[in-house]
Amino acid sequence: MAKVEHNEAIGAAEPQLSEDEEAEDQQPETASSSEVLPVEEGKTTKHPHSDDEEADGEPSANVPSKDPQHTTVVASHYNQLKERGLYERSKSRIFYMRNFNNWIKSILINRYLNKIREKAALGTPLRVMDMCCGKGGDLLKWSKGNITHLICTDIAAVSVEQCETRYKNIIQNDRGSGGGGRNSGQSASTGKVFTAEFFAADATLQRLREKYHDASVELNLVSCQFAFHYCFESLRQAEFMLKNAAECLREGGYFIGTIPDANEIMKRQRAAGSDTFGNDVYKITFLCDTEQPPLFGAKYNFQLDGVVDCPEFLVHFPTLIKLALKYGLRLVEKQRFDEFYSESVQSGRGLIEKMQALETFPGQSRDERERQQNLSEYSHAQGHLDKKGAGGGGRFQKVGTLSKSEWEASTLYMFFAFQKMKTSWDKNGKPIYS
Numbered sequence: 318m319a320k321v322e323h324n325e326a327i328g329a330a331e332p333q334l335s336e337d338e339e340a341e342d343q344q345p346e347t348a349s350s351s352e353v354l355p356v357e358e359g360k361t362t363k364h365p366h367s368d369d370e371e372a373d374g375e376p377s378a379n380v381p382s383k384d385p386q387h388t389t390v391v392a393s394h395y396n397q398l399k400e401r402g403l404y405e406r407s408k409s410r411i412f413y414m415r416n417f418n419n420w421i422k423s424i425l426i427n428r429y430l431n432k433i434r435e436k437a438a439l440g441t442p443l444r445v446m447d448m449c450c451g452k453g454g455d456l457l458k459w460s461k462g463n464i465t466h467l468i469c470t471d472i473a474a475v476s477v478e479q480c481e482t483r484y485k486n487i488i489q490n491d492r493g494s495g496g497g498g499r500n501s502g503q504s505a506s507t508g509k510v511f512t513a514e515f516f517a518a519d520a521t522l523q524r525l526r527e528k529y530h531d532a533s534v535e536l537n538l539v540s541c542q543f544a545f546h547y548c549f550e551s552l553r554q555a556e557f558m559l560k561n562a563a564e565c566l567r568e569g570g571y572f573i574g575t576i577p578d579a580n581e582i583m584k585r586q587r588a589a590g591s592d593t594f595g596n597d598v599y600k601i602t603f604l605c606d607t608e609q610p611p612l613f614g615a616k617y618n619f620q621l622d623g624v625v626d627c628p629e630f631l632v633h634f635p636t637l638i639k640l641a642l643k644y645g646l647r648l649v650e651k652q653r654f655d656e657f658y659s660e661s662v663q664s665g666r667g668l669i670e671k672m673q674a675l676e677t678f679p680g681q682s683r684d685e686r687e688r689q690q691n692l693s694e695y696s697h698a699q700g701h702l703d704k705k706g707a708g709g710g711g712r713f714q715k716v717g718t719l720s721k722s723e724w725e726a727s728t729l730y731m732f733f734a735f736q737k738m739k740t741s742w743d744k745n746g747k748p749i750y751s
């Protein structure tokens with residue numbers, strides 16, 4: 318059995334770092350978390366929406382007649398979110414959960430960039446769209462992924478501006494880092510310099526292609542992280558967003574994303590026997606019929622430690638699969654975060670430590686105080702150590718984990734990956750995907 322190294326120090330936050338993504342560049346002084354502990358075994362239950370129900374009906378025009386209120390609410394919510402520095406974030410109740418989610422995105426993005434690269438000839442340009450890019454939390458992932466060009470778009474104009482500023486900083490650092498940059502194309506710090514474009518748009522209502530610098534661009538990857546569920550407000554918006562994701566993808570290219578798992582949400586709503594449920598970290602309040610949630614517009618308010626607090630919509634996954642096919646996207650993979658973690662923890666262990674994706678237990682962090690207040694949040698970790706200690710001669714004294722509340726919040730999510738099919742055209746000019 319692997320021995321867990323001792324190290325009392327939880328990585329001190331580096332106040333000078335101010336970007337979400339820079340967590341990847343930290344060299345934390347955490348204990349080596351060679352023992353990691355998922356808190357809960359995930360079980361999937363059937364979504365109350367019938368799997369037989371089909372989303373039918375065509376959007377009658379490219380642009381819906383009515384601007385739904387929610388997209389404006391969502392945009393203003395995200396526009397108002399303040400950028401918090403790393404030091405401030407490290408004090409947050411969900412510091413490790415955010416890092417954990419970020420770790421999952423890193424593994425996911427790398428996995429699909431690698432798949433694309435495996436099939437492409439050496440030197441082929443790699444073009445990506447970060448749809449709903451937010452403030453640019455994934456910019457370093459793109460940089461490290463050695464992509465060639467990035468299109469960043471989001472409904473929140475302020476976020477897009479912040480994203481562009483971040484990009485400029487990364488590129489500047491990269492060029493100034495000596496080891497690579499413009500000439501060799503490779504830097505020691507962040508990867509290859511890539512070009513990028515930025516614009517604000519509602520991906521559920523506006524055709525993104527018309528806003529690209531080059532509308533004929535062929536993308537290898539479209540990524541939509543923690544955002545696709547907003548389009549399930551209506552069939553028309555879901556179709557619009559899928560069309561935006563699919564229409565510029567090359568054959569064999571991928572559309573990847575992370576969304577709340579509607580099955581898991583409904584399972585927890587049933588277990589709670591209430592339309593409001595959650596824990597210290599997250600709270601969901603349903604604003605629709607939970608006995609028979611609609612396929613679209615199944616609305617709930619989601620609060621996450623002050624990070625997100627706006628209306629979201631359940632994504633009925635069987636409907637998403639059918640709709641995606643209409644735009645030539647075939648589902649190739651989907652997994653809940655807890656399953657993904659179990660599968661990826663061995664290969665991703667180094668990155669877990671680097672990104673501080675798990676908290677070291679016991680440690681002398683803010684959570685020493687929190688543990689005193691709420692021992693149950695870490696009872697799983699203590700139990701694990703007790704068990705290992707009994708059989709392992711006291712060798713296991715540290716473990717990497719998340720608090721129960723953070724784990725419950727993170728395991729609300731799942732990821733998906735669709736692949737663009739081969740497109741041919743019938744004599745009426747309609748696409749045929751195969």
Ligand SMILES: C[S@@+](CC[C@H](N)C(=O)[O-])C[C@H]1O[C@@H](n2cnc3c(N)ncnc32)[C@H](O)[C@@H]1O
Nearest residue numbers: 395449450451454471472473519520542544547
């Ligand atoms: C939780 S944030 C995720 C940001 C980023 N993808 C990440 O992983 O860090 C969700 C983002 O989706 C954006 N968004 C929500 N609805 C949108 C829409 N209709 N069109 C474009 N962006 C939207 C929000 O403005 C916000 O930036």
